[in-house]
Amino acid sequence: MGKAARFRLATCFDFLMLVLGIVIAVTSLGYGFGSFGRPGSGLYPFFIGVAIAVFAFFILISELRSDTPKPVLDREGAITLILMTATFCLWIVAMPLLGYVVVTLLAAYAFCKIMKLEGWWKPLAVSGGTALFIYLLFDYWMYIDLPRGILE
């Protein structure tokens, strides 16, 4: 078992689940366990918490015993993931201000470039088409009132 195996992200996730299970079980006791004949609010989540902790514990043990696998993301993949997630987040932040049409247009262009669609006219056509399609689908066809921002 190499040192890398101990500190990989998957192991951290298993450990987090173990801690979460314990926290759920302890917190639920505060909601009132009751008795088996008259169960309180905390009885069911208590057993759920215990189950999470037990399963996570055994997964953690098997994870620690296993060989170090290849990393799930290489450098390029990690950059793509960060950029995609950042674009999603920027869409959420900017949408109420700029309106969904403008933000959709910009985000679609960004997604095309992040996913390495070559040139500028293809991404532009995709983003323009996406914004138009979304406008027609949600606004024109389904009559959903969405923030229009600067286009108000």
Place this chain on the structure above:
Amino acid sequence: MEGLGLLYSGFVNSFTVVNLFACFIGALIGTIVGVLPGLGPTATMALMLPFTLKFGVTTGLIMMTGVWYGAMYGGSTTSILINIPGEAASVVTCLDGYQMCKKGRAGAALALVAIGSFVAGTIGILGLQFFAPVLGNAALSFGPPEFLCFMIFAFVLLSNLSAEAPLKGALMIVFGLFLSTIGINPMDSYPRFTLGSETLMQGIDFLPIAMGLFGISEILSIALEKYVKPQVNKIRLRELYPSREEVRRSVFPMLRGSILGFFVGLLPGPCTVISTFVSYALEKRISKTPEEFGQGAVEGVVGPESANNSAVMGSMVPLLTLGIPFAAPSAIMLAGLRMHNVEPGPMLFTTHPDVFWTFIAAMYLGNFMLLILNLPLVGAFAKIAVIRPQILMPIISLICLVGVYSVRNSLFDVWMMIIAGVIGLFLRKWKFPIAPFIIGVVLGPTTENSLRQTLMMFKGDMSLVSDRPISITLLALATAFLAFKFTAPFFGKKFPLKIEEDDAL
């Protein structure tokens, strides 16, 4: 006779422009999704949930089943033409389908698969039509202990059949059950795990979680992959005629696959995927020429493809009669029905018989539409497989963002979807199955209610479960399954069903 009368009124109800349009759109989108490698039917159904809210419950149900159903039809196209399964239930089709393509029999394989899917779909609908009301009536006698034991039985099978490591499947189920406890407990109005947040008081909404875990994580996963342009073999209409020998060899696998698929669909787990493996194994075992399997045996294509279609209908039985989804797509459907304030279960046939019978009638129509769509347009659908993900994924991403926001005009829901999407991506990479998680979320409230009611009924003495024949049978089955699973390696036997994590989605 009453059933026929109800079916007739179902046909009358389904012959509305909206229902026919929903059926067509669902079938079309499903076929496209089936053809496209990557995006699966579960993800698409999750993405379509917001749109179904614009229509009535029956229309929404028809549209979503059309997607699931259409994906089973379309999935075979890329398996046969380019050796890439469009979705998990078509993996087996690659084995002999692509070999048939290499021999110049791709057209015949596609035609036989479309006909087989039509036959299987019809048999599946017939099974659903006759089994569901009978089981629904039987389920009326189910009390909380029976529901609780059914849930335990389903969870045991799900965790074992959905993942390479059963513990990971089990962890995902209990984590899903935990998520469903967040918010105000409806039994005593006590807030749980809300961290003082008013938004969390209402509980975690299912839609953003499902769209994130299935949709956004799928998009991110595709974005991280390197794109290789597939070579698609061209198909002409006249090449679709199978030879007399091929038709003769396909008839019984088609029928066997249809019946087998329906019964596999009744079991918890990724039933459409399992049904194809079981059907392939069965056809190979009973074949007089097993050496032809893997070399382009038509039985190895038609049997599994028929099985996955009728499995869809089989899996609708537990959903509609007990309100318990056994597979991820039916969990999405349950969520969709709940969004329309319809709770499937034994009472569905008395409280909303129109929903059930209109759905059945629409499925007959949808099956026919799919046959018409898939036979002449197979060449056109095959071309969809070469559309680059760099073009499709940005469009789908933004439909997800606007779609989830439009349901409650809530940016919190969009945040939830993105967080769930990123977590979902890593869960896939670490081989944690997502389907049991989502089923856990959906079944959480029912499980808790059944447990509490059972405990109160038995005054805390759970040994009284042994007095209930159905409950004890279900528990015995779950125990026998676990015993078989854990003892099989000691007797030198390999557990027969092992589903890859991607298939289980």
